Amino acid sequence: MTGARDRHDVGDEGVFEPWGADGESLRCRVCAAVDGIVHGEIPSMAGYGTDTWTRCTRCGSTEDSDPIFGHRATRKAWPPAPPHQGTPDPDSGPGAHADTRRPASAPCGTCPYRRDVPSGLWDAAEYAKLPGYDAPTALQPPGLFLCHQADGRVCGGWAGCHDGESLLALRLAALRGMDPREVAATRDYTTTVPLFGSGQEAAAHGMARVDDPDPIARRMIDRLTAKAAARGLDAVVRALPAPGVAVDGDCLTWAPATATRLRGSGYPAQVVDVASWVDHSRGTIAFIHRTVVVTQPGGDPADGHVVDVTARQFDPALPARWLTGWSEYLTALAQATGVERVTRWPEPPS
Structure with missing residues (x-):
């Protein structure tokens, strides 16, 4: 799993390429998956020809075509973005953060704010979110930065790195139903885990090897991918008739x-x-x-x-x-x- 240029910039060549000695397998150019490429076709609703689709079950990138609109390719971000991390939510109504909790006692083992986490673990788009929280309060992103573990907690690294008194997202969360005790605990959060001094420092470290993560980072990425896939299965099952x-x-x-x-x-x-x-x-x-x-x-x-x-x-x-x-x-x-x-x-x- 590599970073933005060699995994995401697949140009006009499409999402998939022939693979294997006989060239009969397909390889995803986005996440490099070989197994788990599924394909199908059905008679087109246009009344002639067929609609076809090819999907990578690892990253979700697709190619599809139909007689009217022709070929389309959709490339997903890779590795998968942590759910809701830093997502702006200015339109969230009262009660939107009623279940949001304070950070865990220590930032998780893959937190981008931790100094001991290898570079290139997350997609470039995730690291790009971090410097925004260094800005003056009025210019900061309005969305809380939540832990990628998707457990409803605020990111410990985010809370420990930035000045809680100045975080716009935390002030807005208080207005949207976050328990005052959870808000206070997040504002005053401290940890003994070494963190970067700013979002810009954390982002610079993360981006340094985003195109070529080291073996330790790659193993961590594989574990994160498995967790993301499990969350995907939960969603599929919830949607079953x-x-x-x-x-x-x-x-x-x-x-x-x-x-x-x-x-x-x-x-x-x-x-x-x-x-x-x-x-x-x-x-x-x-x-x-x-x-x-x-x-x-x-x-x-x-x-x-x-x-x-x-x-x-x-x-x-x-x-x-x-x-x-x-x-x-x-x-x-x-x-x-x-x-x-x-x-x-x-x-x-x-």
């Missing part, structure tokens, strides 16, 4: 449809069955239920998660769109149905 009132037998149609939608979003997914055991030692089964296992693009199937949109047939307290790990799913389903245990079916050899 689900039955209004799930009943017995719905899983037979909803599970295959759910797997198809997940695959269409770029996530490997397969339909699986689970068995509910009244007495496992005697082989007494109460029912067989069908659900879906999904993995991250290029991920290990052993790290797959369960997606179930019909579990409420057993207990209305279960999530309508349930995304969870295997062991958590099996345990919770057994508790919800009052059986001895739930296992994958057929059971894997012991």
Whole structure:
């Protein structure tokens, strides 16, 4: 994962290029992904020809075409931007920051304000946000700079580097519902972690190797990418259709449809069955239920998660769109149905 010039400036050559010894694979020019490039085509709504699309499931860059508008390429920022970091929000209404919390006790391990974080970890656009908070209060960005961990906390590095009394974003957050105790804790925040003395210093350090991160930075980028992808899966699952009132037998149609939608979003997914055991030692089964296992693009199937949109047939307290790990799913389903245990079916050899 490199910086702005060699990953983002792909010119007029398109987002994807042929790859591999036979040239039959595709490589994303934005994030360098080879696996996880998905392609499809459908009859065009223009009434003739076809609409085609190619998408990188790692960074989200796309190429698509249709008979009317022709070819289009959309390049996403890479690495992915931290959610809501430094995003201006002047139009946010009262209560917009009611759930925003003070920084953690120490800035996170990838904070761009930390002196011990390698250069080139974030996209150039992220580093460009930092100097704005050095300006006089009236000229500063109005949006809080939140931690990339997406946990609802203010960035500790941001709060520790800048003078809290002079931060326009913090004053506006107080007007938009942020708890006064959280505002005060953010304003007075200190940390023993060495930070840069200004946003400009932090940005200069980060940009120094944005085009060529060192091996340590690349490993950190890979971990950040995996976390961003996981957040993406959460959003995809939240948008899945689900039955209004799930009943017995719905899983037979909803599970295959759910797997198809997940695959269409770029996530490997397969339909699986689970068995509910009244007495496992005697082989007494109460029912067989069908659900879906999904993995991250290029991920290990052993790290797959369960997606179930019909579990409420057993207990209305279960999530309508349930995304969870295997062991958590099996345990919770057994508790919800009052059986001895739930296992994958057929059971894997012991």
